[in-house]
Amino acid sequence: MEKFDLNSFLPYQVNVLASRMSRSLEARYRNKFGITVSEWRILVHLYQDQAGLVSTRDIQQRVDMHKSRVSRAAKKLEGSGYIIKRPHPTDRRIINLALTEKGHEIMGEISPIASQYQVDLLASLGELGKPFRDGLNALLEART
Amino acid sequence: MEKFDLNSFLPYQVNVLASRMSRSLEARYRNKFGITVSEWRILVHLYQDQAGLVSTRDIQQRVDMHKSRVSRAAKKLEGSGYIIKRPHPTDRRIINLALTEKGHEIMGEISPIASQYQVDLLASLGELGKPFRDGLNALLEART
């Protein structure tokens, strides 16, 4: 009698997969650059959004991280010289973040690694790739 | 020019989804029973495997948790009276875990909640459910 099968329980599966992916990907750049996932998310966000009007608040909303997590990761990134904090021109509560030249350089190196990882993942998925991504997006959009 | 789109980056998406699922599901039972995800995994495993020959080592291997994490969660569960630790009959290094009556009772309550959550998830996925699960399983099997 099967009361409950953990191995086919979606939240469990997704969590396990997430941990493995993070770990596997992080292994590809952590030792080399000393970057954690939280910092990586901020860097990517600054890298892709060239506008530069990026506050801690923006990142918190767009990158699904609690503001305290953003705050601490940003502090570390500033200390490492990858980003700088600049005051918002009119609202003094807001702190804008921007990549330094060093930040651009490291993203120039890490970004291809991440892209390649994605390519590898999709290759291993084969024709399941498309429907899997559709389902993933559906679930992500379902819960606002 | 799109250098890198975080929102369509698979490891990011899967991680965000995993966090939301855990949080959403945990909210359905944590306050009521004071159970964390780690403890939940152990309880489910003991619940579904009636054989009872379940050591910390078994759980560690099957439930994708580091042994220290299993050890601590088991200690908490024992303290809460949900499980008991029993010595292995021949190998004195091994500690077998088993649900107490109280443990069975709580699983009788939580298990349907989890099942219902899965039903809700699949409902929101609609016809994407099947291919999504296929892709998920493919990724989980890909990395041993």
Add this chain to the structure above:
DNA sequence: CCAATATTGTTGCGCTTGCAACAATGTCAA
């Protein structure tokens, strides 16, 4: 038999995180 090695589970350590409280600043209504 015994010495070296392997396995099992626990624990100290450092790190990260979420939460709540907080200070500083901005907004808005009366």
Add this chain to the structure above:
DNA sequence: TTGACATTGTTGCAAGCGCAACAATATTGG
């Protein structure tokens, strides 16, 4: 204008985690 409320970012705290070291026990090779 001003007083109440909202927003932004930081920090103390407690909890959880992975790693590595460890003690206890088991296995294996000579």
